[in-house]
Amino acid sequence: MIMDLFAGAGGASEGIRQALGRTTVDVAIDTDPVALAIHEANHPRTRHLRASVRDLDPRTVAHGRQVDLLWASPPCTPFSCARGDKPADADVASLPWEVVRWAAALRPRVVMVENVPQFELWGHFSEFCANLRALGYVVTTISKAAQIAAIGNSVCPAVAKALVEATNL
Secondary structure, three states, X not given: XXXXXXXXXXXXXXXXXXXXXXXXOOEEEEOOHXXXXXXXXXXXXXXXXXXXXXXXXXXXXXXXXXXXXXXXOOOOOOOOHHHOOOOOOHHHHOOHHHHHHHHHHHXXXXXXXXXXXXXXXXXXXXHHXXXXXXXXXXEEEEEEEEOOEOOOOOEOOOEEEEEEEEEEO
């Protein structure tokens, strides 16, 4: 079973589908109705839950099935420099802790967390990784910049991503 937390419109789900040669991810969860409607249009076989991951019981969502991959893309706005001078929303900034809660409840084989590079500067990042290690995961962090081509000859500015991979060996 593959779960996509903070699934948005489904970019990560599509990447997972293509990379693994699957027809779809099994469960996608997001609070944004428009994003989830787009996800559902592109991934009609996925079970879609419009809810906050905070309000769900991971075991109930999994229906007792083994989770192979728990993918999470918590909102990046609290960590991104694109937010400018606006203070970070503490409630949104605490959402990565839900990944730890879901990992503890489900014990997926692999946990992947995608965010902006500044996520690694989050004051709780070391503690976040330590909590995953305490669950028995080997934690690896990867920061990589990539350029994404746009329509025509124009190119979007470089987009950088930070990835936390936790593998249960």
